[in-house]
Amino acid sequence: MDDVWLGYDPRDVDSIVEYAGQLRGKTLREVTNIGEIADPHRRRGAFGSALEEHYFKIDPNSRPTADFDGVGLELKATPLKVNKSGELVAKERLVLSMINFMTVVDESFETSHLMKKASNILLVSYLYEPGKSPLNYVIEAVVRWGFPEDDLPQIRRDWECIVNKVRDGHAEDISGGDTLYLEACTKAKDSTVRTRQPFSDVQAKPRAWALKASYMTAVQRKIIDGLVRIPRAEDEKDLDVLALIRKRFAPFVGMTETALATHFGVSGSKDRCARITRKILKVEGDSDIEEFAKAGIVPKTIRLRKSGRPKEAMSFPAFDYFDLMERSFDESDFNGYLCQKYLFVLYREDDLGEYRLSDVCFWQMPEDDFDDARACYEQMRDNVRIGRADISVRSSENRCCHVRPHARNSEDTRPQPFGPPVVKKCFWLNQGYLQSEIERVLRS
Structure with missing residues (x-):
């Protein structure tokens, strides 16, 4: 599509993520010109389709390439709901891509179609509320996401369990109970639809790679509650934020950028000073700093x-x-x-x-x-x-x-x-x- 009307550069992943970040705390009605969605409650994926078409200006499609093909970034919208305990949890599994039984048997996990789809995702999480138009769902979080490295051993095991059933000619026996994080969910217009598998004449239900709702709940909690606080000693608990920051920086005033980088083991790069700042504040990782986010x-x-x-x-x-x-x-x-x-x-x-x-x-x-x-x-x-x-x-x-x-x-x-x-x-x-x-x- 001609990018004349885009608010971002489709060839620049940082521009896409920055533009997407403007969705946080807003609804599609607030950020697009669309008035209504036809039969929104009869269409699964109505929110995701509206997000693609009217915010990112992506033509609806089912192509196997990424939504932002120029940078290999996949757009995924996922709903949250409030459970009986008042907690935000995933409303459903996150569907990643269809499984092609005829070709998946020749793939390896590391180079699989699944990994290409799931390694670089722009994840948009919104709060589903019964009775509301999808245009009025509040967007809770927007992050660039991929499989966490610590989860890969289990995800690989789940993938192999499913693919081995196909290789054994038993795709019809795949079950959600076989796996922990990743599953092969049924994906068809109705329960009567069947498709071919390579090593058996028995046809199987069409399936798609998906992350289970329980897994997505854990992911969302980490994303939404993933802010980190500047740690405080006992004598710092009553300091305001600027006073706390000044106290953190005071011992390092007068040191050069080079000396600070050496002191904290920060390598030379464009964001070197930003990483030095986090080190001085004793904030580990890349999570947003809670005090900064709140203010x-x-x-x-x-x-x-x-x-x-x-x-x-x-x-x-x-x-x-x-x-x-x-x-x-x-x-x-x-x-x-x-x-x-x-x-x-x-x-x-x-x-x-x-x-x-x-x-x-x-x-x-x-x-x-x-x-x-x-x-x-x-x-x-x-x-x-x-x-x-x-x-x-x-x-x-x-x-x-x-x-x-x-x-x-x-x-x-x-x-x-x-x-x-x-x-x-x-x-x-x-x-x-x-x-x-x-x-x-x-x-x-």
């Missing part, structure tokens, strides 16, 4: 020159030119980014050109500055309306913000409504503005 805090590393001026302007994700033209500033992603609270982890340049950890602070754009941000947004919006998305907003034209490219190269473009494709761009906070805001916050 909507986004950590951001800022490198300051000796003068205090940031080495770089602060960028936001690249915008879509169609989306920019159609949405007001108040409804825009840019406004949403500016409303967030940021934890600035500050590294300052020394006399030798090394960057040393110097301080931490919380920052959120003051209300008085939103008029400048709005003016930048509207100026760029006007450029798009006249077919001149190639013209940006310079930092000299706005006190707070500007627009410039944010792309891999000059060929990394996006379409615009009234002109030829233009290189990807995003909004940036000006270096001078950032410097004054950081100084203001540190003074206070």
Whole structure:
């Protein structure tokens, strides 16, 4: 499908996941233009179909390739329900793909069709509520997911149990009771449908690979409750979040990025400073930090020159030119980014050109500055309306913000409504503005 109307880059997995993340806490009615679904309660998969067609703009299909074929990412929607104890549990199994009895016998587990389908999933979990339209189901979680490594031995064993029955000519005897995590569930219009198997003349019920509801309940609990807290000593229990963070960072102030990376055993990479931050906070793994999630805090590393001026302007994700033209500033992603609270982890340049950890602070754009941000947004919006998305907003034209490219190269473009494709761009906070805001916050 032409990606003119997409809010994400289908060739960039991070762009897809970021776009999908905007679904959390919302309904399809809130994020799409669809009014109703025909006979929603008579159609299994009505929510998933609407999600594909109207949010991600994916044509309905049953092809064996991934939904986001350019990056090998599979989209799966799975319902949750509230049980009698008031807990969120999986409403049903998660169906992954049909089993082809004629070819599965020649596969190995590691290279199987199942593993290709299940190794890279965008999992969208929503709360099913009887009597409600699927358009009004609240989306509880959105994660990129694959089989956890610790579960692979059992999943492999389940796969082999099922496939060996097919190899023995007994696909008709497959039962859900044979396995623990993975199952071969029946998948047909009705119970009378049968299909061929390779080593027997007896026809068997069509089946699909699926993860059992009990397994999915465990997965969902880990996803939804998978936040990790910053550990606290006895004398830290009464500290507010910033005080706790300052206490964590204090012993390391003055150390260079290189020294910190060596101290914590963090290898060199684009996200090195982000991983150092988690190490300083004593947060293990990649789970979201509970304190940050509750407060909507986004950590951001800022490198300051000796003068205090940031080495770089602060960028936001690249915008879509169609989306920019159609949405007001108040409804825009840019406004949403500016409303967030940021934890600035500050590294300052020394006399030798090394960057040393110097301080931490919380920052959120003051209300008085939103008029400048709005003016930048509207100026760029006007450029798009006249077919001149190639013209940006310079930092000299706005006190707070500007627009410039944010792309891999000059060929990394996006379409615009009234002109030829233009290189990807995003909004940036000006270096001078950032410097004054950081100084203001540190003074206070």
